[in-house]
Amino acid sequence: xxAITGIAIAPMGKQVTHVLASKVESPAAGGTSPGPVIDVxxxxxxxxxxxxAVQAVADGRILAQAPVNLPTPVLAERFGAAGDxxxxxxxxxxxDTLGLEPNFDIRLRAVVNGAPIARIAAIKGARRPLAPGYxxxxxxxxxxxxGRTGTTMLMRMLAAHPEIVxxxxxxxxxxxxxxxxxxxxxxxxxxxxxxxxGSPNEFHLDTVAxxxxxxAAAAADYPAAAxxxxxxxxxxxxxxxxxxxxxxxxxxxxxxxQDAPRYWAEKTFPDEYAGLLRxxxxxxxxxxxxxxxxxxxxSMKAYNERKGYGDFGRERAGxxxxxxxxxxxxxxxxxxxxxxxxxxxxxxxxEDLVTDPAAALAPVVGYLxxxxxxxxxxxxxxxxxxxxxxxxxxxxxxxxxxxxxSDLTEPEQALANAAFEEVLANFGYTA
Numbered sequence: 001x002x003a004i005t006g007i008a009i010a011p012m013g014k015q016v017t018h019v020l021a022s023k024v025e026s027p028a029a030g031g032t033s034p035g036p037v038i039d040v041x042x043x044x045x046x047x048x049x050x051x052x053a054v055q056a057v058a059d060g061r062i063l064a065q066a067p068v069n070l071p072t073p074v075l076a077e078r079f080g081a082a083g084d085x086x087x088x089x090x091x092x093x094x095x096d097t098l099g100l101e102p103n104f105d106i107r108l109r110a111v112v113n114g115a116p117i118a119r120i121a122a123i124k125g126a127r128r129p130l131a132p133g134y135x136x137x138x139x140x141x142x143x144x145x146x147g148r149t150g151t152t153m154l155m156r157m158l159a160a161h162p163e164i165v166x167x168x169x170x171x172x173x174x175x176x177x178x179x180x181x182x183x184x185x186x187x188x189x190x191x192x193x194x195x196x197x198g199s200p201n202e203f204h205l206d207t208v209a210x211x212x213x214x215x216a217a218a219a220a221d222y223p224a225a226a227x228x229x230x231x232x233x234x235x236x237x238x239x240x241x242x243x244x245x246x247x248x249x250x251x252x253x254x255x256x257x258q259d260a261p262r263y264w265a266e267k268t269f270p271d272e273y274a275g276l277l278r279x280x281x282x283x284x285x286x287x288x289x290x291x292x293x294x295x296x297x298x299s300m301k302a303y304n305e306r307k308g309y310g311d312f313g314r315e316r317a318g319x320x321x322x323x324x325x326x327x328x329x330x331x332x333x334x335x336x337x338x339x340x341x342x343x344x345x346x347x348x349x350x351e352d353l354v355t356d357p358a359a360a361l362a363p364v365v366g367y368l369x370x371x372x373x374x375x376x377x378x379x380x381x382x383x384x385x386x387x388x389x390x391x392x393x394x395x396x397x398x399x400x401x402x403x404x405x406s407d408l409t410e411p412e413q414a415l416a417n418a419a420f421e422e423v424l425a426n427f428g429y430t431a
Contacts, residue, residue: 002032003128003231004097010122019110020047020079022120035230036097036127037189040064043072043089044110044120045079053111054091054120058100060333061271065111066093096189097127098234099272101340102279128231130279132238137246138165140177140277140284141263141368144270144337146330147312148299149291150350151267152391153384157353157361158265160383163370165253166265171391176248177266180241181276186210188234238280263368270333285368288338290427291350293331293420294404294413297324302393302407321415328419335426349427354397357381 009029022044044051055065070090079086097104106123109116145151155172158164167174191211212229249264268274300312317323346367352360365372394400421431
């Protein structure tokens with residue numbers, strides 16, 4: 001059974017300003033893929049200038065990108081006056097659907113000077129979910145958020161509950177589950193031809209090479225082996241990953257004298273790793289932690305100024321304004337994550353945890369089905385109030401609420417309001 005079925009291609013509609021014509025040659029509409037990786041090939045001709053690259057995007061993330069430079073001599077003849085741009089208008093790359101929703105929607109975008117200028121197509125399909133065949137002893141508890149939203153405080157609270165196992169070390173970012181999911185993603189995909197040392201059987205010469213170098217060779221002559229490598233092998237790695245996560249957190253629970261744990265807890269971003277963990281742990285739980293995004297960005301700026309270097313993506317941005325809109329993309333991902341989870345996840349607001357932790361934690365513990373005794377809640381509150389001066393950037397938790405009004409300059413306030421105007425209302429904040 002193919003891993004991906006029901007592929008549909010939605011081409012670019014009416015011609016757009018910067019794109020003369022484009023077409024997805026592969027995959028074919030109505031086609032399938034034996035594994036979770038889709039081979040994408042096509043061409044894109046610019047209007048007035050060449051297109052630099054085509055990128056595949058889903059859930060606000062760039063999944064793959066390739067330059068538009070493959071020879072397309074037939075197009076040069078077909079498009080006449082645009083021949084200079086059509087002679088080398090081809091592109092090809094692979095898109096890994098692991099981590100996307102089983103019913104995925106991938107957008108292809110034309111890129112010029114590093115910026116997307118037009119959507120040229122959409123690829124939709126259905127991927128067979130992973131089937132590890134493993135009943136975990138501990139369920140997953142994902143704390144999904146982005147930087148400076150109070151994740152460390154909430155992790156301290158969660159770790160204080162006797163039925164939740166977390167590696168109790170500041171800043172609570174020992175991501176064991178993410179490590180084993182990364183192993184799954186890395187070992188399960190085909191080898192990247194661009195990273196080969198030489199021939200496919202020389203993969204051992206590169207200590208960081210991964211993927212399945214024998215897959216391409218086996219596909220033609222040994223289809224049964226190739227099919228297992230594309231699907232059954234992934235299930236096997238997923239099962240091993242879940243067993244490893246159980247063992248790791250089981251040992252942590254023993255050391256921390258937690259006799260009857262029910263969950264392991266980790267911080268995660270709204271990314272493909274969180275998607276895979278939800279797929280592997282369908283009975284798992286997820287908390288989506290949010291904060292007024294203007295305060296969040298203010299805290300990021302203050303943290304960077306104190307540390308003396310750019311963090312939270314600032315090191316990759318050319319200006320504060322560009323950085324702010326990169327941060328906005330993370331906020332939009334949280335909105336999308338909340339929309340897609342529906343009632344299966346619980347949204348927690350930083351401001352509620354700070355102003356009335358007992359009231360904020362009660363529904364969380366109820367959602368998790370854990371001991372909700374006063375003693376358990378009190379222990380969580382006490383853990384959350386532990387003061388770590390090197391981590392906070394305001395005088396007190398109360399002072400951290402609404403700080404953007406006093407800590408940002410008027411131009412910065414205007415930028416922050418413009419960047420987050422659309423996402424604030426989704427979590428009950430006023431613009």
